[in-house]
Amino acid sequence: MTPDVVADVLAQLAASTEPEGLMPARQQMALSLGWHIVIACFGVAFPAMIFVMHLRGIRRDDPVALGLAQRWAKASAVLFAIGAVSGTVLSFEMGVLWPGLMGKYGDVLGLPFAFEGLAFFLEAIFLGIYLYGWGRMPPKRHVLMVLPMAAMGIFGAYCVLAVNAWMNVPTGFRLVDGEVTDVQPWQVLFNQHALLQFAHMWLAAYMVTGFAVAGVYAVGMLRGRRDEHHRIGFLVPFVFASVAAVCQPFMGHVLGLGLDERQPSKLAAFELALEEESPAPLRLGGVLVDGEVRGAIDIPAIGSLIAMNSFDDPVPGLDAIPEEDRPPVNIAHWAFQTMVGIGTLLMVAVLWFWYQRRRGRDLLEKRWFLRGAAVAGPLAAVAMEAGWIATEVGRQPWIVYGVMRTEDAAGSYSGLWWLLGATVVVYTAMTWGAVVVLRSMARRWRAGAVDLPSPYAPEVVAGTSGDER
Amino acid sequence: MSLEVAVAAALFVGVIAYAVLGGADFGSGFFDLTAGSSRRGAELRTLVDHSIGPVWEANHVWLIYVLVIWWTAFPESFAAAMTTLVLPLLLALLGIVLRGASFAFRKFSETLEQARLFGVVFAASSIITPFFFGTIAGAIASGRVPLDGSGDRWSSWLNPTSLFGGVIAVGTCAFLAGTFLVADARRGGHDRLAEELRTRALVVGAVTGAVVFAALWPIHEDASTLSDGLAGRAAPLVVASALAGAATLGLLWTRRYDVARLTAVAAVAAVVSGWGVGQYPWLLVDEVTIHDAAGATATLQGLLVAVGLAAVVVVPPLVYLLRLTQSEEWSRH
Ligand code: HDD
Numbered sequence: 114m115t116p117d118v119v120a121d122v123l124a125q126l127a128a129s130t131e132p133e134g135l136m137p138a139r140q141q142m143a144l145s146l147g148w149h150i151v152i153a154c155f156g157v158a159f160p161a162m163i164f165v166m167h168l169r170g171i172r173r174d175d176p177v178a179l180g181l182a183q184r185w186a187k188a189s190a191v192l193f194a195i196g197a198v199s200g201t202v203l204s205f206e207m208g209v210l211w212p213g214l215m216g217k218y219g220d221v222l223g224l225p226f227a228f229e230g231l232a233f234f235l236e237a238i239f240l241g242i243y244l245y246g247w248g249r250m251p252p253k254r255h256v257l258m259v260l261p262m263a264a265m266g267i268f269g270a271y272c273v274l275a276v277n278a279w280m281n282v283p284t285g286f287r288l289v290d291g292e293v294t295d296v297q298p299w300q301v302l303f304n305q306h307a308l309l310q311f312a313h314m315w316l317a318a319y320m321v322t323g324f325a326v327a328g329v330y331a332v333g334m335l336r337g338r339r340d341e342h343h344r345i346g347f348l349v350p351f352v353f354a355s356v357a358a359v360c361q362p363f364m365g366h367v368l369g370l371g372l373d374e375r376q377p378s379k380l381a382a383f384e385l386a387l388e389e390e391s392p393a394p395l396r397l398g399g400v401l402v403d404g405e406v407r408g409a410i411d412i413p414a415i416g417s418l419i420a421m422n423s424f425d426d427p428v429p430g431l432d433a434i435p436e437e438d439r440p441p442v443n444i445a446h447w448a449f450q451t452m453v454g455i456g457t458l459l460m461v462a463v464l465w466f467w468y469q470r471r472r473g474r475d476l477l478e479k480r481w482f483l484r485g486a487a488v489a490g491p492l493a494a495v496a497m498e499a500g501w502i503a504t505e506v507g508r509q510p511w512i513v514y515g516v517m518r519t520e521d522a523a524g525s526y527s528g529l530w531w532l533l534g535a536t537v538v539v540y541t542a543m544t545w546g547a548v549v550v551l552r553s554m555a556r557r558w559r560a561g562a563v564d565l566p567s568p569y570a571p572e573v574v575a576g577t578s579g580d581e582r
Numbered sequence: 583m584s585l586e587v588a589v590a591a592a593l594f595v596g597v598i599a600y601a602v603l604g605g606a607d608f609g610s611g612f613f614d615l616t617a618g619s620s621r622r623g624a625e626l627r628t629l630v631d632h633s634i635g636p637v638w639e640a641n642h643v644w645l646i647y648v649l650v651i652w653w654t655a656f657p658e659s660f661a662a663a664m665t666t667l668v669l670p671l672l673l674a675l676l677g678i679v680l681r682g683a684s685f686a687f688r689k690f691s692e693t694l695e696q697a698r699l700f701g702v703v704f705a706a707s708s709i710i711t712p713f714f715f716g717t718i719a720g721a722i723a724s725g726r727v728p729l730d731g732s733g734d735r736w737s738s739w740l741n742p743t744s745l746f747g748g749v750i751a752v753g754t755c756a757f758l759a760g761t762f763l764v765a766d767a768r769r770g771g772h773d774r775l776a777e778e779l780r781t782r783a784l785v786v787g788a789v790t791g792a793v794v795f796a797a798l799w800p801i802h803e804d805a806s807t808l809s810d811g812l813a814g815r816a817a818p819l820v821v822a823s824a825l826a827g828a829a830t831l832g833l834l835w836t837r838r839y840d841v842a843r844l845t846a847v848a849a850v851a852a853v854v855s856g857w858g859v860g861q862y863p864w865l866l867v868d869e870v871t872i873h874d875a876a877g878a879t880a881t882l883q884g885l886l887v888a889v890g891l892a893a894v895v896v897v898p899p900l901v902y903l904l905r906l907t908q909s910e911e912w913s914r915h
C-alpha cells in the first residue's frame with residue numbers, strides 16, 4: 114500500500130517475536146479487503162443509480178437514459194462478478210488466516226454474516242433477472258427488479274459492518290475464566306456502533322461510485338463529446354455523490370464522537386497526541402520519530418472541537434496507554450488525515466459546483482473542473498481506503514478491541530508469504546482483465562455497437578446469435 | 583430433532599444445493615473445454631454462456647451460505663478444517679476466483695483471442711474447483727481432520743477417499759451439466775448440438791457411475807466409519823442414487839431430456855445426502871460429533887431464524903429466476 118506501511122512492515126518483521134502467520138496474514142487481509150471494498154462500493158451504490166436512470170428512461174420515454182441504464186447494467190455484470198469472487202476469498206480467509214478468532218468467536222460474530230449471506234442471495238438472484246431480462250420482460254416489471262438489488266446491497270453492507278463494529282466495540286458475550294459464555298448474537302447484529310459505521314460506509318460507497326461513474330463522462334466531455342448522453346451520464350451519478358459528499362464529514366464527525374472512551378489509543382494515534390492536552394490542538398501532518406513529533410503544524414484548540422465536540426475537553430494521549438497496547442501511530446495518523454483532508458476537499462468542491470450552477474454558471478464548460486471531476490472518483494476511493502486503514506490499524510494490537518490480540522487470532526502457518534505473492538499475481542491479473550474488458554466495451558459502444566455479441570467464433574455462426582441483448 | 587442437528591441439516595441442505603446447482607455450472611466448464619476449435623465449439627460455448635449466465639452468481643452463494651453457517655454454528659470444527667485443509671481449500675478458492683472472473687470477462691470480450699484466453703481459464707478452473715472440493719469432502723469423511731487443526735497438510739487430502747471424492751465430484755458435475763445442456767440445446771432449437779451433447783452426456787454418466795461404484799472398495803478400506811454408514815443407514819440413498827442415475831441414462835438414451843434433468847438432480851442429491859447420512863452423527867468423522875461441535879445455543883436459534891427467513895424470502899425469487907431461464911422466451915434469443 115503506502116510506502117510507510119511497507120517500511121513499517123519491514124521494521125516490525127525485523128523485530129518480531131510474533132507468530133509466523135501474523136504479518137503475511139495482515140498483509141493478505143489488507144490487500145484482499147482493500148480490493149474487495151472498492152468493487153463492493155459499486156454493489157452497494159450502483160443499483161440505485163441504474164434504477165434512477167432506467168426509470169427516467171421509461172417515464173420520459175428517453176432513449177438516451179435507457180441506453181445508459183443498459184450500459185451500466187452490463188458494466189455492473191463484470192463488476193459484480195469480480196465482487197462476488199473477491200468476497201468469497203474473504204469468507205475463506207476468515208478461517209484460513211484467523212483460525213483463532215473464528216474458532217473462539219465464530220458463534221458470537223457469525224449471525225450478521227448469515228444475514229449477509231441472505232442478502233447476497235437476493236442480490237445475485239435479482240441481478241440475474243435484471244441483467245438477462247432486457248427485452249424479455251414487461252419494462253415496468255423489469256425496472257423494479259433493480260430495487261431488491263439496491264436494498265440488499267445496503268443490507269448486506271450493514272451486516273458486515275456490524276461485524277466490524279463489533280470488533281471495535283465488542284458486546285454480546287461474557288468471558289468467564291477465558292471461556293466465552295452467555296452469547297447473544299442479536300446484540301452483535303444490532304450493536305450500537307454498527308449503525309453509525311454503516312452510515313459512514315454507505316455514504317462512502319455513494320461517493321466512490323458516484324464520482325467514479327461521473328468521472329467517466331467528465332473524461333468524455335474533456336475529449337469533446339458533449340451530447341445529452343454525456344450530460345446526464347455525468348449528472349445523475351454526480352448528484353448522488355454530491356449529497357453523500359456533503360453529508361460525509363458530518364457523519365464522520367458523529368462517528369468519531371466517543372472514540373476517547375471506546376478506543377483511546379486509536380484517538381490518540383489519529384491525533385498524534387503524545388500526552389493529554391486541554392484544549393488539544395489540531396495537529397496537521399507530522400511524524401512520530403523516537404517519541405517526538407516532527408514537522409507537524411498545530412492549530413490550537415481545534416483538536417478538541419473536532420474530536421470531542423467541545424472547546425476544552427482533553428484528547429487522550431499515548432502516554433496513558435501501555436507501550437505494548439499502542440497501535441502503529443504514524444500509519445493511523447496519516448491515514449486518518451488523508452481521509453479527512455480528501456473528504457473536506459470533495460465537500461467544498463461539490464458545494465462550489467452547485468452554488469455556481471444556481472448562479473447560472475455551468476462549471477461543466479470549464480476544463481479545469483472536468484479534470485477535477487475525473488480524479489474525484491479515485492480520490493474518494495483513496496479516502497475510503499485511508500479510512501479503513503485508519504480504523505483497522507488504529508485498533509491494533511487488538512483484533513477484537515480489548516478482548517483478543519491479533520497475534521492470538523493468527524494461525525501458525527509457514528508459507529503464507531507464498532499465498533500473499535500468489536494473491537498479488539491473481540488480483541493484478543483480475544484487475545487487468547476487468548480494465549481491458551470494460552475499456553473495450555466502452556470503445557465498442559462509442560463506435561455504435563448496441564449488442565456486444567459473444568466473440569466465440571471467427572465469424573458469427575448462423576442462427577446462434579446467443580448474446581442477450 | 584435437536585437444535586444442533588436441525589442446524590446441521592440446514593447446513594447440509596446448502597451442501598446439496600451447491601452440489602446440484604453449483605455443480606451443474608461447474609460441469610458446463612467440462613463441455614466448454616472439450617467443445618473443440620473456435621469454429622466448431624462456438625455454438626456450444628454460446629449455449630453454455632447462455633445457460634449459466636443468469637444463474638451462476640446465485641448458485642455460487644450456496645457456498646457462502648455453507649461457509650457462514652459452518653463457522654457460526656460449529657466454529658471450532660470450521661477453524662480446524664480450514665487449518666488442516668488449507669491447501670485444497672486455497673486451490674479450490676483459486677479456481678472459484680479464476681472461473682467467476684474469466685466467465686464474466688469472456689462474455690464481453692472484444693476479440694476472439696481474448697475470448698479464447700478467458701474461455702480456457704474459465705473452463706479449466708471449472709474442472710479443478712470441484713475436484714478440490716471433492717478431496718475436502720473425502721478428507722472429512724475419512725476422519726483425517728482432527729479438531730485441534732493439527733492434521734497433516736498433505737496426506738489429509740491426498741489419499742484414496744479424497745482422490746476418489748475429487749474425481750467423483752468432477753464427474754457428477756459434468757454429468758449434471760450434460761443433462762441440463764442437452765435440454766437447453768433442444769429447447770433453443772439447436773438439434774444437431776443436442777444430439778452431440780446427448781452422446782457425450784451418456785459417456786460421462788456411464789464413466790461417473792462406474793467410478794462411484796469402483797470407489798466403494800477403497801472407501802471401505804480407507805474410511806470405515808463412512809463405509810459402515812453407507813452400507814447401513816444410508817443404504818437406501820445409495821440405492822436410490824444408483825437407480826436415478828441409471829434412469830437418467832435411459833431417459834437420455836430415449837431423448838426425454840426434460841425428465842432426465844429431474845432424475846439427474848435426484849441422483850446427485852442422493853449421493854451427496856448419502857455421504858451426509860452415512861457419516862452422521864459425526865461432523866468431522868471420528869473426531870467430533872455434531873452435538874459436541876455446536877456453538878452457543880442462542881446463536882443456533884438465531885441461525886434457524888435466518889434460515890427460515892431465507893426459505894421465505896429467497897426461495898420464491900430463486901424459483902422465479904430458474905423458471906425464467908428454463909422458459910421458451912428466454913431460450914429463444
Ligand atoms: C469516501 C470516503 C470517506 C470520507 C470522505 C471520509 N471518511 Fe471517515 N471513514 C471512511 C470513509 C470516509 C470509511 C472507510 O468508510 C471508514 C472506515 C470504517 C468505517 O466505518 O468507515 C471511516 C472511518 C472513520 C472514522 C473511524 C471510526 C472508528 O474507527 O471508530 C472516523 C473518526 C472518521 N471516519 C471520520 C471522518 C471525518 C471527520 C471525515 C471528514 C471529512 C471523514 N471521515 C471522511
Ligand code: HEM
Binds near residue numbers: 149156203237
Ligand atoms: C465494509 C465492508 C464490506 C462491504 C461494504 C461489502 C459489500 C459487498 C457487496 C455489496 C457485495 C456484493 C457483490 C457485488 O455486488 O460486488 C459483496 C460481496 C461479497 N462479500 Fe463483501 N463487503 C464487505 C466486506 C466483506 C467481508 C469482510 C466479507 C467476508 C468476510 C465479505 C464477504 C463477501 C462475500 C462472500 C461476497 C460474495 C457474495 C456473492 O457470492 O455474491 N465482504 N460484498
Ligand code: HEM
Binds near residue numbers: 139273505508509
Ligand atoms: C467490515 C468489514 C471488515 C472486517 C470484518 C475486517 C476484519 C479484519 C480482520 C479480521 C483483520 C485482521 C486482524 C487485525 O489485524 O486486526 C483485519 C485487518 C485489516 N483490515 Fe480489516 N476488516 C474489514 C474491512 C476492511 C477494509 C474495507 C479494509 C480496506 C482497506 C480493511 C483493511 C485492513 C487492514 C489494513 C488490516 C491490517 C491491520 C493490521 O494488522 O495492521 N479492513 N480486518
